Amino acid sequence: MNILIIEDEIRIAKRVERMTKEFFLNTLQKITSLQSLAEGLEYIKNNDLDLVLLDLNLNGENGFDVLQETASGSFHTIIISANKSEALKAFEFGVLDFVPKPFNKERIELAFNRIVKKEEVGTENLQFLAVKKRGGIHLLNIDEVNYIKGAGVYTEIFLTNGEKELHDKSLEKLSQLLPKSFERIHKSYLVKTTEIKEIIVKTGSQYAVELQNGEILPVGRTKYKALKEKIFK
Amino acid sequence: MNFNYLYRRLLFIFILFLGTSCHQNSLSRKGETVYKTNKQNWEKEIDLKGGEVFWSKTNISILESPIEFQTFGLDLSNTFGEFEIFWDGVLIGKNGNPGKESKSNLNGEMWRAYKIPIHLSQKGEHQLMLKRSLFHAPEYYGLNVFVNDYDYLLEFPLVYTAFMYIFAGGFLLASLYFFFLFLGNKSEKPILIFSISCFLFFALILIEFIRTYISIHYSQHQIRMEVISYLTFFIAILVPVYFSLQFPFPKRKIILVIYSTFLTYVFYRNHLSYDETSYNMALTMWFFSFAIAMYAVYKKHKGSFIVLLALLVCAFINNIAYFDTSLFAGFGVIVLGMLYMLSIKAKEQRLTYEDSLVQSTRLKLELLKKSIQPHFLMNTLTSLIDWVEEAPEKGVLFIEALAEEFDVLNQVENETLIPIAQEIKLCKSHISIMKFRKEIDYIWEDEGINENIEQLIPPAVIHTLLENSITHCLPSDENQLRFKLIVFTSKKTQEYTFLTFGTIRNQQKSTSDGTGFKYIKARLIESYGEDWTFTSEATNEGWKNTIKIQK
Numbered sequence: 155m156n157i158l159i160i161e162d163e164i165r166i167a168k169r170v171e172r173m174t175k176e177f178f179l180n181t182l183q184k185i186t187s188l189q190s191l192a193e194g195l196e197y198i199k200n201n202d203l204d205l206v207l208l209d210l211n212l213n214g215e216n217g218f219d220v221l222q223e224t225a226s227g228s229f230h231t232i233i234i235s236a237n238k239s240e241a242l243k244a245f246e247f248g249v250l251d252f253v254p255k256p257f258n259k260e261r262i263e264l265a266f267n268r269i270v271k272k273e274e275v276g277t278e279n280l281q282f283l284a285v286k287k288r289g290g291i292h293l294l295n296i297d298e299v300n301y302i303k304g305a306g307v308y309t310e311i312f313l314t315n316g317e318k319e320l321h322d323k324s325l326e327k328l329s330q331l332l333p334k335s336f337e338r339i340h341k342s343y344l345v346k347t348t349e350i351k352e353i354i355v356k357t358g359s360q361y362a363v364e365l366q367n368g369e370i371l372p373v374g375r376t377k378y379k380a381l382k383e384k385i386f387k
Numbered sequence: 388m389n390f391n392y393l394y395r396r397l398l399f400i401f402i403l404f405l406g407t408s409c410h411q412n413s414l415s416r417k418g419e420t421v422y423k424t425n426k427q428n429w430e431k432e433i434d435l436k437g438g439e440v441f442w443s444k445t446n447i448s449i450l451e452s453p454i455e456f457q458t459f460g461l462d463l464s465n466t467f468g469e470f471e472i473f474w475d476g477v478l479i480g481k482n483g484n485p486g487k488e489s490k491s492n493l494n495g496e497m498w499r500a501y502k503i504p505i506h507l508s509q510k511g512e513h514q515l516m517l518k519r520s521l522f523h524a525p526e527y528y529g530l531n532v533f534v535n536d537y538d539y540l541l542e543f544p545l546v547y548t549a550f551m552y553i554f555a556g557g558f559l560l561a562s563l564y565f566f567f568l569f570l571g572n573k574s575e576k577p578i579l580i581f582s583i584s585c586f587l588f589f590a591l592i593l594i595e596f597i598r599t600y601i602s603i604h605y606s607q608h609q610i611r612m613e614v615i616s617y618l619t620f621f622i623a624i625l626v627p628v629y630f631s632l633q634f635p636f637p638k639r640k641i642i643l644v645i646y647s648t649f650l651t652y653v654f655y656r657n658h659l660s661y662d663e664t665s666y667n668m669a670l671t672m673w674f675f676s677f678a679i680a681m682y683a684v685y686k687k688h689k690g691s692f693i694v695l696l697a698l699l700v701c702a703f704i705n706n707i708a709y710f711d712t713s714l715f716a717g718f719g720v721i722v723l724g725m726l727y728m729l730s731i732k733a734k735e736q737r738l739t740y741e742d743s744l745v746q747s748t749r750l751k752l753e754l755l756k757k758s759i760q761p762h763f764l765m766n767t768l769t770s771l772i773d774w775v776e777e778a779p780e781k782g783v784l785f786i787e788a789l790a791e792e793f794d795v796l797n798q799v800e801n802e803t804l805i806p807i808a809q810e811i812k813l814c815k816s817h818i819s820i821m822k823f824r825k826e827i828d829y830i831w832e833d834e835g836i837n838e839n840i841e842q843l844i845p846p847a848v849i850h851t852l853l854e855n856s857i858t859h860c861l862p863s864d865e866n867q868l869r870f871k872l873i874v875f876t877s878k879k880t881q882e883y884t885f886l887t888f889g890t891i892r893n894q895q896k897s898t899s900d901g902t903g904f905k906y907i908k909a910r911l912i913e914s915y916g917e918d919w920t921f922t923s924e925a926t927n928e929g930w931k932n933t934i935k936i937q938k
Contacts, residue, residue: 162825163769163770163824163825164824164825164826164827165769165770165773165774165823165825165826166766166770166773166824168773169769169770169773190892211762213858213859213892214855214858214859214901236761236762236764236765236766236769237761237762237765238761239761254765255765255766255768255769256765256768256769256771256772257769258772
């Protein structure tokens, strides 16, 4: 694990660092603590990260600008903030968890467990997928997303208008963030269930789904039962 | 009371306010008057030395005979001198002792009606002869005479005076009321000017109609007219001054001086023609006020349109009414316009006051919010938990520092100004808290604090600057951030310079529109109005804030 903490309160940064070390133990390769957004962004650009722990109010600056940047990254973001009222908005941008201050060891470990155990966030709040595009960050509304295809360490997002966008997060990580309306139907596919027109059963226990737009996607053998249950429920 | 009577009364009052001229010749027509002295024969003009007896002869035609039991009277108002009246050769009245004026006391009066015997008041030609002397004003030998119903001649001036005095009473009350209002708030000059104008106007009506019930000898007539013209003069000065205060215009003082000079010229130019002078002064005042009102309408001042309308109504009244009435009714309308302006200003002041109350409450809340806003409170509590978990003894010190800041905030929450020593206490307690949170060595210095003199500042102003500095400045390589407050007190000013020695995190980012600066400015306005300056700038060493207050 390579972890970055962005927090301007030294005492709190030390606390987060200590608890992170205690949780990840020897799986932790590197932990860095920075105090400003500018330094943080610079670090994100130049380093491969697994997790960013971010305070939303840094030296009087609004952390939401950075949040878009981090949300588009390949790593997960956990917010640690004093402003609970910002939680909902943070989830809209696609954060793994929002830890309100003051926090204790149990609460921060609950957040870390989501990473380790690959737990789904189980929130319906995600509104946007932040993707890097032509040098800037572009926010995709998840209502425009048909399905997502895993392509190694990154993912391809297929939109209702037929276009395709790339996301730096793995399918694994996105499936943790996306709302329940998205279903993992295959090791390489995440589909919005409302876009499924029908399930096609082929010979030899081979399954597929046809989408509203006519596209046909494969369904994993192990996923078929869960998908059927969800659709016919 | 039958309706016919009521109708006639109403018509009478209406005519009364429209003017007194239209009824004068309704019953008689006056012929030419000729005069004769011992030295001259009947002539239209004579030369009088004063005091000598002379005669006047006037033919008067009565246009209709009196009805049963009706008596006609002769009105000789405004006729100067002491005289005996002969109607068709019969002595019907006496006003003083003609020819013996220099030897006797002042006898007779100017406004009086004389009864004409019924048998001498039939329709047709009659002759009026006066045996007269003019000891005090020999040049005023002209004659003003007409015939009317005797009861009417007695009644009319009384009713007219009664109505005008009701009118005047209103102005007296307004004058007293607004004078007391002014005593309550001495900075309100328009209220004082309005009060004085009302009083002058009351006095003007009082003096004008005093002739109805107090006998005035013709030699005293001039005194009354002088008083009236001075009253008119001062009213004509005050009304435009009032409007100029309510509707400010550029170069006001110079223009007002020019106006006053011109008015003084009008006042003295033909001074003894009292009525004409009064009228000209009123006219001058009207034109100047009208110009001010026009300018105010152009500048879209509140209430200016109503004032302009009042002035137009005043001009309209002047057009349709007789001189006296037009003057009083015109002034009345103008005063109403002035009153309307005062009511508008009073409403504005009330709204401003209510706004300031809301603003004060808001600032108080903002002050309280400083200690409970989540960014401060939750970060503090998180650090505190960590200290308690990791080093309980230090945690206790942290809690004490927190208690201290809350304590000082509680002490100052209801104040709009506090001693600078208390503000420093607040800053120092905040620094202790931040030391625990940020683990930076914050150093506080101050100079110029003197407990023996009054050095005041709105609460949490320096505290807000300190918060800003802690947020936006990086510590030195030795992990130090140094603050210095310099207090400078002189007789006229109170100055606070707050310096931060450190590096600014983000040079481009302006904090001048931030909530912190808004709070500081709102607090300064609340206590000092416009009499302060606040600057905030980067320096080579860090940051410099300066607050300068005019005492």
